[in-house]
Amino acid sequence: MKKIYILFSFFFLTLSTFCQPNESFKxxxxxxxxxxxxxxxxxxxxxxxxxxxxxxxxxxxxxxxxxxxxxxxxxxxxxxxxxxxxxxxxxxxxxxxxxxxxxxxxxxxxxxxxxxxxxxxxxxxxxxxxxxxxxxxxTFSGEDDSVNFLIFNDVHGRSQLMKDLCKVIDFKTIDMVVFNGDMASSVYSEEQLFTDFLDAAVSLFASRIPIVYVRGNHETRGPYSDFLSDYFPTSTGNIYQLLNVGKVAFLLLDCGEDKPDSDIEYSGLADFDSYREKEATWLKSVVQTKEYKNADIKLAILHMPLMSSDWHGTLHLNELFLPVLNEAGVTAMFSGHTHQYAYNKPIAGKINFPVLVNSNNGIVLCNIDNGKVKATITYSNGSKPQEIILN
Ligand SMILES: [Fe+2]
CATH class of the missing domain: 2.60.40.10 (Immunoglobulins)
Incomplete structure (x- = not known):
C-alpha cells in the first residue's frame, strides 16, 4: 500500500510540474x-x-x-x-x-x-x-531637408528627470534621441541600465524612435561597462561612428576618461590614451569620405567639450581631435559633462566651430531646417527655454 501511495505521489508531482503554467517567461x-x-x-x-x-x-x-x-x-x-x-x-x-x-x-x-x-x-x-x-x-530619408533630434546628457540615473524633461516634447516630430554621455554614473549591472535610464526611454519614445548612444566618461566605469555596447550595437562594433540622417552628418565621438589613465580612481583599468589615438586615426579617415563631405550640415557630438578644461582627457582630445575637426567644416559641436550650460563661440585660430554645452538639468531639442541649426534647451524647473541658432 505504501509503495502505491509513493508511486501515485510521484505521478501527481510529475504531472503538476509539467502542467504548471510557465508564468515566469516574459x-x-x-x-x-x-x-x-x-x-x-x-x-x-x-x-x-x-x-x-x-x-x-x-x-x-x-x-x-x-x-x-x-x-x-x-x-x-x-x-x-x-x-x-x-x-x-x-x-x-x-x-x-x-x-x-x-x-x-x-x-x-x-x-x-x-x-x-x-x-x-x-x-x-x-x-x-x-x-x-x-x-x-x-526609416531615415536622404531627401529630408529637415532633421529634428533630442539630446539628453548627464542624467546620472535620474530617470524621473527624463520624464519631467519630456513633458514639453512632441515626439511625433522627432527623428532620433541622442544620449550624450553619463546617463549612468557607473555601470554595475544590466538591471541598472534599465532603472537608470533605459526603461524611462522605452516608456517615453524608444520603441518608436531610435536611440543614438554617445558614451560619457562615467559609463566607462563599473564591472558591467564592458557590456554597455551590447545594448546599443553599431555596424562597425566601435562606439564612435559616422551617422548620416537626411543631409546631416553626425560625428559620434567617444571621449574616454577625464583624468590620466594612471589615476587611482581607475584601479589600473584605463587605457584611454591609446584608445583616443586609434579613434583619431579613424576620425582623420572618416572626414574624407563622401558620406561626410557631401553632407550639408556637419555636427559633432562629444560628451566632454573641447577647449573647456585643463584636465588630461580634454587636453588629449584637443590635441588629437581638434586639428582634424577644425579642417573638417564642422558646423557645431554638442557636449555636456560640466553640468553647466555654456555656449562657446568659435575662437579664431583655435576652434572653428561653436560648442553648445548642455547642463545636467536640460534637454536640447535641435531642429535643422533649410540649412539652419536651431537648438532649444528646456529645463525641468520650468524656467524659460533658451533658443540658439548655431550657424
Ligand atoms: Fe561626464
Whole structure:
C-alpha cells in the first residue's frame, strides 16, 4: 500500500510540474530601437529566460498586420540564430527610405538543449501587431531637408528627470534621441541600465524612435561597462561612428576618461590614451569620405567639450581631435559633462566651430531646417527655454 501511495505521489508531482503554467517567461524590458538608417534598424529587448527571438515587420499602409504572413527577421550572430541569451537584438534590413513600418516582437523560450538535433522549446510570447496602437518606426530619408533630434546628457540615473524633461516634447516630430554621455554614473549591472535610464526611454519614445548612444566618461566605469555596447550595437562594433540622417552628418565621438589613465580612481583599468589615438586615426579617415563631405550640415557630438578644461582627457582630445575637426567644416559641436550650460563661440585660430554645452538639468531639442541649426534647451524647473541658432 505504501509503495502505491509513493508511486501515485510521484505521478501527481510529475504531472503538476509539467502542467504548471510557465508564468515566469516574459518580456522584461524594451523593445528599444537603435542603428536606424535609410534601409534598416536594430530592435532590442530582454526576456526573463533564454529564447529564440524574431521580429515581424509590415509597412504602415493600412493593411491588416495579419492580412498576410509578414517577413520574419531573426536574432542572429554570424549566420546562426541565437538561442542562449536573454538580450535579443534583431537587425532589420532592406527597408525603404523615409517609410513607416509596424512591427511585432516574438520570443520562444529555450527549455532544454539536449543536443543540436533535439532542442526543446516552451511558450512563445509576443508584443503582437494587432494591438490597437501597434509598435512602429520610420526609416531615415536622404531627401529630408529637415532633421529634428533630442539630446539628453548627464542624467546620472535620474530617470524621473527624463520624464519631467519630456513633458514639453512632441515626439511625433522627432527623428532620433541622442544620449550624450553619463546617463549612468557607473555601470554595475544590466538591471541598472534599465532603472537608470533605459526603461524611462522605452516608456517615453524608444520603441518608436531610435536611440543614438554617445558614451560619457562615467559609463566607462563599473564591472558591467564592458557590456554597455551590447545594448546599443553599431555596424562597425566601435562606439564612435559616422551617422548620416537626411543631409546631416553626425560625428559620434567617444571621449574616454577625464583624468590620466594612471589615476587611482581607475584601479589600473584605463587605457584611454591609446584608445583616443586609434579613434583619431579613424576620425582623420572618416572626414574624407563622401558620406561626410557631401553632407550639408556637419555636427559633432562629444560628451566632454573641447577647449573647456585643463584636465588630461580634454587636453588629449584637443590635441588629437581638434586639428582634424577644425579642417573638417564642422558646423557645431554638442557636449555636456560640466553640468553647466555654456555656449562657446568659435575662437579664431583655435576652434572653428561653436560648442553648445548642455547642463545636467536640460534637454536640447535641435531642429535643422533649410540649412539652419536651431537648438532649444528646456529645463525641468520650468524656467524659460533658451533658443540658439548655431550657424
Ligand atoms: Fe561626464
Amino acid at each position: 518580456i522584461t524590458h524594451g523593445p528599444w530601437l537603435t542603428q536606424m538608417s535609410e534601409t534598416g534598424v536594430t530592435i532590442l529587448w530582454t526576456t526573463s529566460k533564454n529564447a529564440v527571438s524574431w521580429v515581424e515587420v509590415a509597412p504602415d499602409d493600412g493593411t491588416n498586420f495579419y492580412g498576410e504572413e509578414r517577413p520574419r527577421y531573426f536574432d542572429t550572430k554570424n549566420g546562426r540564430i541565437r538561442a542562449t541569451s536573454t538580450l535579443h537584438k534583431v537587425e532589420i534590413r532592406n527597408l525603404k527610405p523615409g517609410t513607416s513600418y509596424r512591427y511585432a516582437i516574438f520570443s520562444k523560450e529555450l527549455l532544454n538543449w539536449e543536443n543540436d538535433a533535439r532542442i526543446l522549446y516552451g511558450a512563445t510570447i509576443a508584443n503582437p501587431g494587432y494591438a490597437r496602437n501597434p509598435l512602429s518606426f520610420k
